Amino acid sequence: MLSRVAERVYWQARYLERIENTARLLDVFSTLLMDLPKGTKLGWHSLVHITGTHEIFDATGRQPIERNVMKFLLPEDNGISIINMLAAARENARTTREIMPTEAFEQINELYFYAKENLAQGVSRGPRHQLFEEIITSCQQITGLMAGTMSHNDAYSFVRLGRDLERADMTTRIVDVGSSNLLVSSQSSTQADEPLTNILWMNILRSMSAYQMYRQHVKDRVNAEDVVIFLLQNDEFPRSLAHCISQLSSVVDELPNHSKSLAQIAKTYRAIKHANIEKLLGDGLFQFIDDLQIEIGAIHKAIADSWFLQK
């Protein structure tokens, strides 16, 4: 398989996964709004922060209110909105059509046209949930279509690498939502009440379609520590960080020249599994999430160095 094509396939999968996860993240935020008592506000700026786009947003000089943030993240042409990510996914799919199943390109293409037409509506709350549901379902369909119609060859390995690494990245960001100072109570206390915090964690689980699996696994009411352990260290749930990273390892194992990437992935996996979540939660988890992000960056670099066209 050509190095250049491997890179494009990898990015196409990353973009698609990022689109799905951004839709999930924005959906939690919007659902959360409905659960909050009057007087409690959501910090919309942290949403921009979580998606890693705060610098670009701040440069526009706009107020971080709901409408502005949603516009910024959905239909705007700023290089990082969902519509731009979809255009990038489509472009990567278009330029790797020779190796992808035809239907996969067609579905990505259709999703692009759907989004182009409907994303602007997501700025207002009414149609928002349906829009996100549509995007999430389409992304899942595309993933399923590739799994079911594409030979599980090298090209598919790069699809999986892109998908799992991006998923790992977003899981750390979403966990960050829970631990960051998201809920701003109108009362003087800076810390939100415990029941509110639990609502927040419950919504976070829902955003990753993890609530049901969490309940089956934990058999206890929703609480910060168990949720974070579940989302970061569980080996069975497909969106948990540990699971994503161990998947990478089994994919990489099948590829040639894999020693560098395998070593980095193993190192990251150990860092996740050995973490003492209870203790880390006390400090707000920030530093740990930052470290994980650096690890994920290092995995990407190892992949790029081993298989992509060297510029």
Next chain:
Amino acid sequence: MRINWKTYDPGKFYDEIISAQGVPRPAARQLANYLKSLTHAELTEKKLAAELAIKTMGISFAVYSDAGNIDREWPFDIIPRVITAKEWEHTSKGLQQRLRALNCFINDIYNDQKVFKDKIIPKELILNSTNFRKQCLGIKPRYGVWAHVCGTDLIRDRDGLFYVLEDNLRVPSGVSYMLENRRVTKRVFPELFENYNISPVQNYPDQLFDTLAAISPRTSEYPEVVVLTPGIYNSAYFEHSFLAQRMGAELVEGGDLVVEKDKVFMRTIDGLAQVDVIYRRIDDLFLDPTVFNKDSILGVPGLFKSWVKGNVALANAPGAGVADDKVIYTYVPKLVKYYLGEDPILPNVTSFLCTDKTECQHVLQNLDKLVVKPANESGGYGMLMGPQSTKKEREEFARKIKADPRNYMAQPLISLSTVPILGDRGVEPRHVDLRPFVLQADKSYVTAGGLTRVAMVKGSYIVNSSQGGGSKDTWIVGDE
């Protein structure tokens, strides 16, 4: 909008669907009757279905001037063009004959040059051609074939006969649209395929692969065939990727290839892998910066030498374009006779050479009636359409011709046949041409039909997609 054949009037032109007012040609009768039976709503629905299919299938082409929009949807009209199998059989023979002769000719000019010695064609004409590559002298590609893939433009004049308008021997494009047009038509008119005996077209990628595999220098069972594209911004990128996909070949860009010890390799995730056959969709001059255009970043340094040494096959071979020069074109009927000893099956369009004194005089005196073409442009650029030209344009062309007679030839304005398109107020005639694709290596092959290009503007003769042309599915229809 409902279709009424009685009010459909192609005027004095040959129409491919009807033979006289309201009377469809026998092979098109079912189609014409079926279309007539559709209601306005049904027709609109079919038209929309085709547009939607093209959009979701991502059938696109690029237009350079469209800044920011690098791929545009393919303009397509749903009414197919119908040609009888009998007529097509004759035409295919003519196309294969022509390509055989052209390959003999190219092989001859780069080797024995008998054609000059026998005074069939003046030597200077070839040596002055911008597509003549002196670097190719003395090279003998397998089977003596230089042009493995040829797109021949045919037009049908008022007499109802096919004439060859030009041969495209460099990097002819359009075949993917021929295949996709069929796919769209099947979605739009599934009913018609039940009753008609329409020759399938989709085996072209297999035929192309076999042609390419036949010229592999290594005799391995699975030669590594790649398609070399200038990249995602090229106007034919869709086709490059389409053909690679259908052949199961890698689609490579110049940067993916590297030459070591005169062998060509591609950079894969598992290191370097040797390449046997390159179906190149890059112009000669950009293939190898060490031999041709030094500034080319699309090509691969050392590629030409690997080809000369016989370590890699190139299709089409560099230098093959020498025979699609529009001035050389005028000699093709003679070349068929000379190399094959056969009478040409397909006629050329009458042409006037500006290198010939009397003919040039005729051209200069009749600029308002003729079509003047530069010898080496493609895509319909740089032409003078006499009858539609302004005085200023004619004066400019007269100057150009006098300055460089070798670079121009002229033809009378031929009448392109018409086919109905579905407009807002029913069917309207539009001019079409036809580009079949011909393959040659150890065997030769012609597509069933080809790409019908349509001048979508009323009365226009410009069918090039880069200048607003559209296309149609082309049916070769057998007897019931």
